[in-house]
Amino acid sequence: MNLDNFWEKAPHPPQVGPFRDGAFTSRLHDERSAAVLGVALGVSFLVCFLTGLYSHQLQQPASWFTAFPRPAGLYRLTQGLHVATGIASIPLLFAKLWTVFPKLFTWPPFRSGGQAIERLFLLPLIGGSLFLLFSGINNINGRYPYGAFTFPDGHWYASWITMGSLIVHIGAKVGTTRAALKRARRDQTYIAIAESDTDPFERHGMSRKAFFATAFGASGLVTLFTIGQTIRPLSKLALLAPRRSDTGPQGFPVNRTAANAGVANVDMTQYRMIVHGRGLTPREFTYAELLALPQRTAELPIACVEGWSSSQVWTGVSMRTLLSAAGAGAESDVLVSSIPPKATPSNPKPRRPNYGTSELTAKMVRDPDTLLALKVNGEALHPDHGFPVRLIAPNRPGVLQTKWLNEIEVM
Amino acid sequence: MPAKTPASLIDHTQNAPTGSGASAHDELGRSFWIGLIVGGAVMAFGLRGALAKFDSFSERFVYTKYLIGFDLLHDLVIAPITFVLCYLLHRVISPRFKAPLTFGLFTSAMIIALAWYPLHHTTQSKGNPTFQPLNYTTAVSTALAVVWALAAIWALVASRPQTKPRRL
Numbered sequence: 001m002n003l004d005n006f007w008e009k010a011p012h013p014p015q016v017g018p019f020r021d022g023a024f025t026s027r028l029h030d031e032r033s034a035a036v037l038g039v040a041l042g043v044s045f046l047v048c049f050l051t052g053l054y055s056h057q058l059q060q061p062a063s064w065f066t067a068f069p070r071p072a073g074l075y076r077l078t079q080g081l082h083v084a085t086g087i088a089s090i091p092l093l094f095a096k097l098w099t100v101f102p103k104l105f106t107w108p109p110f111r112s113g114g115q116a117i118e119r120l121f122l123l124p125l126i127g128g129s130l131f132l133l134f135s136g137i138n139n140i141n142g143r144y145p146y147g148a149f150t151f152p153d154g155h156w157y158a159s160w161i162t163m164g165s166l167i168v169h170i171g172a173k174v175g176t177t178r179a180a181l182k183r184a185r186r187d188q189t190y191i192a193i194a195e196s197d198t199d200p201f202e203r204h205g206m207s208r209k210a211f212f213a214t215a216f217g218a219s220g221l222v223t224l225f226t227i228g229q230t231i232r233p234l235s236k237l238a239l240l241a242p243r244r245s246d247t248g249p250q251g252f253p254v255n256r257t258a259a260n261a262g263v264a265n266v267d268m269t270q271y272r273m274i275v276h277g278r279g280l281t282p283r284e285f286t287y288a289e290l291l292a293l294p295q296r297t298a299e300l301p302i303a304c305v306e307g308w309s310s311s312q313v314w315t316g317v318s319m320r321t322l323l324s325a326a327g328a329g330a331e332s333d334v335l336v337s338s339i340p341p342k343a344t345p346s347n348p349k350p351r352r353p354n355y356g357t358s359e360l361t362a363k364m365v366r367d368p369d370t371l372l373a374l375k376v377n378g379e380a381l382h383p384d385h386g387f388p389v390r391l392i393a394p395n396r397p398g399v400l401q402t403k404w405l406n407e408i409e410v411m
Numbered sequence: 412m413p414a415k416t417p418a419s420l421i422d423h424t425q426n427a428p429t430g431s432g433a434s435a436h437d438e439l440g441r442s443f444w445i446g447l448i449v450g451g452a453v454m455a456f457g458l459r460g461a462l463a464k465f466d467s468f469s470e471r472f473v474y475t476k477y478l479i480g481f482d483l484l485h486d487l488v489i490a491p492i493t494f495v496l497c498y499l500l501h502r503v504i505s506p507r508f509k510a511p512l513t514f515g516l517f518t519s520a521m522i523i524a525l526a527w528y529p530l531h532h533t534t535q536s537k538g539n540p541t542f543q544p545l546n547y548t549t550a551v552s553t554a555l556a557v558v559w560a561l562a563a564i565w566a567l568v569a570s571r572p573q574t575k576p577r578r579l
Binding site for chain 1: 439440442443444445446447449450451452453454455456457458460461464465467469470472473474477478479480481482484485486489490493494506509510513514517518521522524525526528529533534535536538539540541542543544545547550551553554557558561
């Protein structure tokens with residue numbers, strides 16, 4: 001469906017401002033710049049999407065997905081990549097939007113029904129991309145200003161909407177991009193000869209090389225100044241990171257403090273770990289009894305959805321040892337729960353907060369390094385790290401490493 | 412061996428500014444329609460999920476406001492301001508220093524945007540000292556110092572006479 005006849009009869013916008021012919025003179029608003037930045041953004045968004053998909057499945061598994069414990073540091077890698085590529089995408093996205101901004105004023109805006117659809121899909125693509133980066137930055141800073149929806153839901157659905165519109169955009173631009181990149185290689189020699197004849201600064205002010213150096217340089221620097229929250233040797237360079245992997249009680253960060261969870265002062269004379277479930281006689285363990293069980297030590301990372309991670313040496317009772325002591329096998333999934341918050345006059349029957357419980361698949365339960373940790377780096381756990389007992393298991397998001405445990409249900 | 416040609420005579424029609432009209436590649440081919448089917452399905456999955464999750468009008472309105480709002484914020488506020496700044500930069504600054512200055516300004520803007528919350532210590536996890544643990548005024552100043560040192564080196568290199576040998 002060609003709409004050229006329609007646009008010939010339609011009134012033209014006035015030749016003012018950005019609608020003026022030649023309003024955007026920079027050669028950098030061309031298909032080659034858009035193609036290079038588009039490819040970089042395509043790769044970074046794909047990495048973000050796939051790593052986000054994996055993180056989501058670990059936290060809210062679909063029926064077809066089973067969490068697996070090995071390799072132990074996989075989640076640390078995928079979530080570190082998720083946040084790092086998200087941050088690296090910010091300058092690239094703004095550079096790309098700058099490059100293609102004149103398209104907004106192209107007249108006619110579309111020449112066929114297909115082009116109209118393609119342009120319509122740019123709305124969720126740009127809005128969704130900016131929302132994903134904005135909500136991601138909010139999340140790593142512990143800010144949730146949305147009110148009507150939660151961050152995980154908002155971010156999750158926006159990622160599908162954005163990826164869908166990105167696929168449509170890639171379908172529309174794949175030919176243009178391929179041609180622009182091919183042309184870039186073909187023209188390189190000719191342009192190099194031509195540009196050596198006169199001073200390039202006099203002609204353009206900013207060369208394409210300088211433009212890419214600016215976009216990719218900014219992307220690299222913001223990544224360098226934040227990635228130390230994931231990669232410990234770069235920790236000192238993490239000047240912009242809202243978390244540092246080496247800062248906090250016992251040398252690593254905390255997401256939820258004991259005071260915030262309402263479990264700051266656990267009465268250890270009353271404390272019991274209860275193991276119960278299908279076909280089991282409930283069994284209670286005191287803290288001393290847990291310490292008396294065979295102990296296992298493992299170095300495992302604690303990796304947060306917010307991108308920070310830190311490896312620590314944990315000591316405690318392996319889950320299968322405890323289940324065996326309670327007379328249960330390690331063939332079932334288990335549900336672990338934390339101590340409910342203390343009752344107050346205003347909240348006489350407090351409920352466990354979000355992430356106060358988490359499920360472990362039988363595969364996770366069987367792993368010898370799935371621990372009910374009692375110590376970290378040889379010391380009893382700090383209350384903010386889950387004293388008296390916390391779960392620590394390989395390849396698992398930090399929010400599911402439930403703290404302040406007092407109940408295990410065999411399902 | 413190709414003949415020497417001044418840059419101004421090279422056919423840049425295929426690299427023309429994107430705002431100058433439709434290019435030869437604007438025709439939508441089969442890949443677009445395949446992308447539309449696949450991408451449309453992916454998007455429909457997200458939309459269906461969002462509609463099911465956000466079942467009240469107010470939830471849907473707020474969510475849509477965020478998605479569309481960012482688009483409008485970019486097109487109506489951020490981009491025009493950026494273009495005015497670029498225009499001024501083009502007019503005021505010697506072309507030789509335009510690139511390093513653009514690098515410095517753009518990277519600084521990205522750093523300040525990224526560090527905005529830590530700089531203002533705006534987190535809902537107050538009482539947790541492991542959130543935003545640094546003195547971010549010092550940290551951000553250090554990061555900016557690195558950026559402007561790099562920009563200064565760039566400007567220094569750019570100010571030297573061009574002695575680049577011709578590539579054949």
